[in-house]
Amino acid sequence: MDAHQRGQQNPYGMDEECRNCPGLCDVRERVVHGYGDVGADFVFVGEAPSAGAERTGVPFTGDEAGERFQHILGSVGLNNSLPSSEEPELDNAYLAYLTRCRHPDRDPSDTEVTTCEPYLNADVRMINPEILVPVGQRALTELAREHTTKPAEEFDVEECHATTIRGRGFELAPMVHPTDLTDEQTETYIEFFLDLLGTDYRQTKGRRGR
Template sequence: MDANQETQYNPYGMDEECRNCPGLCDVRERVVHGYGDVGADFVFVGEAPSAGAEETGVPFTGDDAGERFQHILGSVGLNYSLPDSDEPELDNAFLTYLTRCRHPERDPTEEEVVTCEPYLNADVRMINPEILVPVGQRALTELGAEYTTTPADELDVEDHHATTIRGRGFELAPMIHPADQTDAERDEYVDFFLDLAETDYRQTKGRRSR
C-alpha cells in the first residue's frame, strides 16, 4: 500500500466505508483514519475519535482537548498551524487511533479494538516510526501489550507520563490524555519531548535520514 504524499488526510487510502464492526456502523458519523507525515519519527495513538475528531475527520482535533494536544505539538515543533486548526500542518508526526469509529454512548469494546488492529498495525508498519506515543491509559495498555515486555499492571499512564519505555523495535513515550492533563503535566510533557528530540533517539533500523 503506497502513501499519497499529496495529502496528510488518510494518506494510505484506508477504507472509509469500513463495516467490520456492526455495532458502530449505524451510529458513527464517519471513519477517522490516520493523519499526518508518512515519514514521521513520532506516531501518536489515542483510543478512539472524540466527537470533535469525528466531525473534522482528523484525529485529535475539533474540541478543547484537541486544541490542547495540537498546542503541545506546536510547542515541540511538530505542528505549524494554530491549535484550533481542523487540518493541522504536521511535520514528523502522524496521528491515529486504536479504533477508527466513535460510539456516542460508550468506549470501544475489546472486540472492536481487536477488529481495528490491522489498520493500526498497517500504520505502524508502513511508517516505521522511532517513537510511539500512547495518548491515554487505554492506548498505553494496548500498545504496551503489543510492543513491550512490561507487565500490564505496571503500565500506568500517570506514572509513565513524560518518560520512555523501551519496547520491541520502538520506544514508547506515554502521555496523559490532554483532556485529563493539568497545565503542569502539559508543560512537563513539552519539556520532556524537547529533551527527547535532542537525543539520538533513532534506532538502527535502516531508516533514511530526515
C-alpha cells in the same frame, strides 16, 4: 511532511466505508483514519475519535482537548499551524487511533479494538517510526501489550507520563490524555519532548533518510 506525500488525511487510502464492527458502523458519522506525515519519527495513538475528531475527520482536533494536544505538538515543532486548526500542518508526526469509529454512548469494546488493530498495524508498519506515543491509559495498555515484554497492566499512564519505555523495536513515550491533562502535566510533557528531540533517539533499523 514527506516529500512524496500528496496529503495528510488518510494518506494510505484506507477503507472509509469499513463495516467490520456492526456496533459502531451503524452509529458513527464517519471513519477517522490516520493523519499526518508518513515519514514521521513519532506516531501518536489515542483510543478512539472524540465527537470533535469525528466531525473534522482528523484525530485530536475539533474540541478543547484537541487544541491542548495540538498546542503541545506546536510547542515542540511538530505542528506548523494554530492549535485550533482542523487540518493541522504536521511535520514529523502522525496521528491515529486504536479504533477508527466513535460510539456516541460508550467506549470501544475489546473486540472492536482487536478488529480495528490491522489498520493501526499497517500505519506503524508503513511509517516505521522511532517513537510511539500512547495518548491515554487505554492506548498505553494496548501498545504496551503489543510492544513490550512486561505485563501491560503494570503501566499506569499517570506514572509513565513524560517518560520513555523501552519496547520491542520502538520506544514508548506515554502522555496523559489531553482531556485530563493539567497545566503542569502539559508543561512537563513539552519539556520532556524537547529534551527527547535533543537526544539521539533514532535507532539503527534501516530507516530512510528524512
